[in-house]
Amino acid sequence: MRRADRLFQLVQILRSRRLTTAQQLAERLEVSTRTVYRDIQDLCLSGIPIEGEAGVGYLLRQEVSVPPLMFNEAELEAIQVGMRMVQAWGGSELSSAAKQAMIKVESVLPERLKEYQSLMFAPDFYIDNDEFKFLDALRKASRLREYLLMDYRDAKDDCTQRELRPLAIYFWKGTWTLLAWCELRNDFRNFRVDRIVNITNLGRYFAVTAGQEMHDYIKLMEAEYGGTYS
Secondary structure, three states, X not given: OOHHHHHHXXXXXXXXXXXXXXXXXXXXXXXXXXXXXXXXXXHHHOOOOEEEEXXXXXXXXXXXXXXXXXXXXXXXXXXHHHHHHHHHHOHHHHHHHHHHHHHHHHXXXXXXXXXXXXXXXXXXXXXXXXXXXXXXXXXXXXXXOEEEEEEEEOOOOOEEEEEEEEEEEEEEOOEEEEEEEEOOOOEEEEEEHHHEEEEEEEEEEOOOOOOOOHHHHHHHHHHHHOOOOO
């Protein structure tokens, strides 16, 4: 990886506003911690407002605008594959957004890359759109932090009704899954989106609650299984 690309990625990681250690940065960027310390120092000298210290972690205290870098062939292929997957499996709103995003990306590509085509595809053949009919509503409810009432059919074909705090949607082993705080179980629960029978927006909104947020769930998974999930 070019150093300019690495510095750009380092800033993007820190923009998440989560305290991140040099070891975590090194693992994400596949470099040594010594390299991370040197890059952090150079970014600070160039005016990037990074706060923190070795052994504690780093974060950005204010928004930083970093000019975009030109895509290389591998990066372009990654974008194409990602956009094709979203178009096929992302629900109607994100599918439309992915198409528009690709138009914008292609409009600024140099001539040598405009005809570049990935050999990896995500075709929508044989896809039942009913599997994704709740994705848009789930995304919106998660973003607005709105309570949902959900009718759900599990793997045994048993139906239950749950009041949920929707937190995030993730794609796991070929299936969209909703991560939520379940009021019935008073705990985190995961629900396959294709098994949701119906959802109702309750018009009530939930506040940030310690121990019941997505990052709390991620910490639990990291502690139980190891690795980094963010």
